[in-house]
Amino acid sequence: MCGIVGYIGDNNPTNVIMAGLHRLEYRGYDSAGVAVVNEGRLDCLKSLGKLKVLDEKLEASPLGGKLGIGHTRWATHGAPSEENSHPHFDGAKEIAVVHNGIIENYQEIRAALEADGVEFRSQTDTETIAHLVRKYYQGDLFAAVKRALQDVEGAYAIGVICKDNPDVLVAARHGSPLIVGLGDGEAFIASDVPAILRFTRKVLYLDNGQVCEIRRDGHRIEDLQGNTIELEVNHIEWDDAAAEKEGYPHFMLKEIHQQPEVIQNTLRGRVDEGSDEVRLTEMNISTDDLKKIEKIVIVACGTAWHAGMVGKYLIEKFTRTPVELDLASEYRYRDPIVPENTLMIPVSQSGETADTLEAIRIAKSRGAKVASIVNAVGSSVARESHGVIYQQAGPEIGVASTKAYTSQCTAFALFTIWLAETRETIDKAEAKKMIAYLREIPGKIQQILDNQDAIQRCAEDPKYRDAQSALYLGRSYNFPSALEGALKLKEISYIHAEGYAAGEMKHGPIALVTDELPVVCVAVEGETYDKMVSNIQEIRARSGIVLSVATEGNQNIEQHSDDVFYVPSCYEPFSPIVVAVPLQLLSYYVAANRGCDVDQPRNLAKSVTVE
Numbered sequence: 001m002c003g004i005v006g007y008i009g010d011n012n013p014t015n016v017i018m019a020g021l022h023r024l025e026y027r028g029y030d031s032a033g034v035a036v037v038n039e040g041r042l043d044c045l046k047s048l049g050k051l052k053v054l055d056e057k058l059e060a061s062p063l064g065g066k067l068g069i070g071h072t073r074w075a076t077h078g079a080p081s082e083e084n085s086h087p088h089f090d091g092a093k094e095i096a097v098v099h100n101g102i103i104e105n106y107q108e109i110r111a112a113l114e115a116d117g118v119e120f121r122s123q124t125d126t127e128t129i130a131h132l133v134r135k136y137y138q139g140d141l142f143a144a145v146k147r148a149l150q151d152v153e154g155a156y157a158i159g160v161i162c163k164d165n166p167d168v169l170v171a172a173r174h175g176s177p178l179i180v181g182l183g184d185g186e187a188f189i190a191s192d193v194p195a196i197l198r199f200t201r202k203v204l205y206l207d208n209g210q211v212c213e214i215r216r217d218g219h220r221i222e223d224l225q226g227n228t229i230e231l232e233v234n235h236i237e238w239d240d241a242a243a244e245k246e247g248y249p250h251f252m253l254k255e256i257h258q259q260p261e262v263i264q265n266t267l268r269g270r271v272d273e274g275s276d277e278v279r280l281t282e283m284n285i286s287t288d289d290l291k292k293i294e295k296i297v298i299v300a301c302g303t304a305w306h307a308g309m310v311g312k313y314l315i316e317k318f319t320r321t322p323v324e325l326d327l328a329s330e331y332r333y334r335d336p337i338v339p340e341n342t343l344m345i346p347v348s349q350s351g352e353t354a355d356t357l358e359a360i361r362i363a364k365s366r367g368a369k370v371a372s373i374v375n376a377v378g379s380s381v382a383r384e385s386h387g388v389i390y391q392q393a394g395p396e397i398g399v400a401s402t403k404a405y406t407s408q409c410t411a412f413a414l415f416t417i418w419l420a421e422t423r424e425t426i427d428k429a430e431a432k433k434m435i436a437y438l439r440e441i442p443g444k445i446q447q448i449l450d451n452q453d454a455i456q457r458c459a460e461d462p463k464y465r466d467a468q469s470a471l472y473l474g475r476s477y478n479f480p481s482a483l484e485g486a487l488k489l490k491e492i493s494y495i496h497a498e499g500y501a502a503g504e505m506k507h508g509p510i511a512l513v514t515d516e517l518p519v520v521c522v523a524v525e526g527e528t529y530d531k532m533v534s535n536i537q538e539i540r541a542r543s544g545i546v547l548s549v550a551t552e553g554n555q556n557i558e559q560h561s562d563d564v565f566y567v568p569s570c571y572e573p574f575s576p577i578v579v580a581v582p583l584q585l586l587s588y589y590v591a592a593n594r595g596c597d598v599d600q601p602r603n604l605a606k607s608v609t610v611e
């Protein structure tokens with residue numbers, strides 16, 4: 001995700017920038033750096049690790065100047081290291097760039113620049129921007145940035161400075177957030193409002209494709225074609241604490257709302273716009289090796305294991321490859337059989353879960369190839385795997401996993417299409433159709449987020465809010481949705497909840513059904529819809545409280561349910577990604593109404609690094 005801050009004015013830029021970066025540390029914290037223009041030089045300091053390491057370096061060797069940019073990094077391309085940390089420079093170290101986002105065509109740009117003799121210092125996508133700006137620079141930094149960005153595809157928020165332009169800070173955005181703060185004789189740029197709130201409350205929200213030239217006494221904004229743009233100045237009313245959560249009362253709610261953007265980010269760079277093919281080069285598996293895989297083993301814990309179950313259903317259905325799904329804590333102790341040509345896919349948001357790591361070590365020692373789905377770049381799981389699909393979901397602060405889960409499911413969908421295309425178990429037309437369905441998901445989630453009144457109302461209803469216990473049922477692709485819905489409710493609201501495959505209901509849990517038991521039934525359109533309706537009728541016949549999650553336009557379900565949450569019509573195999581959202585919202589609002597500590601539920605830790 002990364003956070004960027006820039007400053008021009010009479011104060012010491014590094015003081016302003018570091019204060020701002022500390023407010024953005026939630027966006028990433030594996031390395032950091034600052035660069036300033038000072039007396040005709042470009043001075044820079046970088047450090048690996050949290051911002052306090054950079055603070056110490058700056059205390060020992062302060063930087064001067066009146067203009068600077070800074071960055072706190074959450075790695076996407078290139079492991080966390082000093083050389084990969086921002087700012088990045090052109091060859092002569094005269095132009096410095098900080099960047100948040102992903103440049104999708106950086107490999108092509110890099111190859112072309114290298115062919116022209118440009119030498120790169122890092123493995124990042126960002127460094128290409130610095131070299132491109134240099135290529136087009138002829139004394140006007142604003143013009144050079146606009147021209148450079150015409151060559152770039154992907155998402156970016158950037159800040160650019162040049163040693164020969166001590167009065168100019170250039171900022172641009174496309175896809176990643178960026179604001180410009182206007183002060184008295186000074187100005188700021190930042191990824192997010194909290195970074196600059198103590199300095200100014202006057203803010204411009206840059207829009208996609210806009211480039212801004214900022215001087216201490218004014219600014220101008222143009223699009224990449226040079227058309228002038230006027231933006232309204234907003235006055236921020238939030239206090240500091242609310243601003244970090246962007247006005248949401250909890251990180252969990254903010255992260256639930258980030259999901260449309262997060263899923264776009266998981267897809268970014270992996271689905272070629274032109275050819276409609278999936279590219280997962282970071283998995284480090286050749287097409288030949290992919291064809292040879294005879295068995296896939298998915299290991300994970302908790303929510304990540306539920307995403308693994310979504311993955312199992314998808315992979316088996318579309319690639320006809322047998323998939324074994326195991327809890328990492330079980331796998332490591334059961335002397336697992338690892339036949340030749342086994343691919344292990346560990347799934348982990350933090351990349352530091354002790355059981356998952358141990359499962360990887362066992363599988364590797366028995367000859368398996370390991371390609372993980374991980375959010376934290378450079379984490380232990382990523383480092384110990386042969387290849388990786390990074391989720392690109394940004395840091396998840398709420399202990400209960402939300403955006404990480406839906407992005408893990410999305411990563412599995414991508415992997416499935418890739419494997420199925422390679423093994424020719426689906427044809428090109430079907431792959432194209434599946435990719436189109438994936439691309440629709442962010443919009444469908446946004447629709448749910450825009451219409452969440454019914455969910456909020458239910459969460460206030462005592463029959464849900466004060467329940468002692470709850471049951472979640474789903475079938476087929478949405479069995480994992482039931483498991484995940486129940487886990488979300490229990491971990492943040494402390495209501496005992498169980499997820500079951502609906503077909504198992506008669507084999508035990510039906511004994512629990514009374515007029516006090518809410519049963520959340522995932523009954524979206526698809527092959528098992530009629531079976532779900534039968535289950536719902538059986539629960540109603542025993543006076544259970546039925547809360548259905550159904551597809552928009554299904555009026556029939558209302559007669560069988562006490563309440564219904566509607567989700568947009570969705571391709572059934574990918575429906576768990578959409579269904580997760582109302583279930584997350586239900587848990588969130590129930591827990592909030594019960595006065596629970598939503599972001600830090602009792603006894604839980606975000607990263608379980610011990611057994």
Ligand code: F6R
Pocket residue numbers: 301302303304305347348349350351352353356399400401402487488491606607608
């Ligand atoms: C639940 C939750 C946990 C994690 C589990 C694995 O909301 O967040 O169940 O999914 O601890 O963590 P990672 O994905 O970091 O390996």
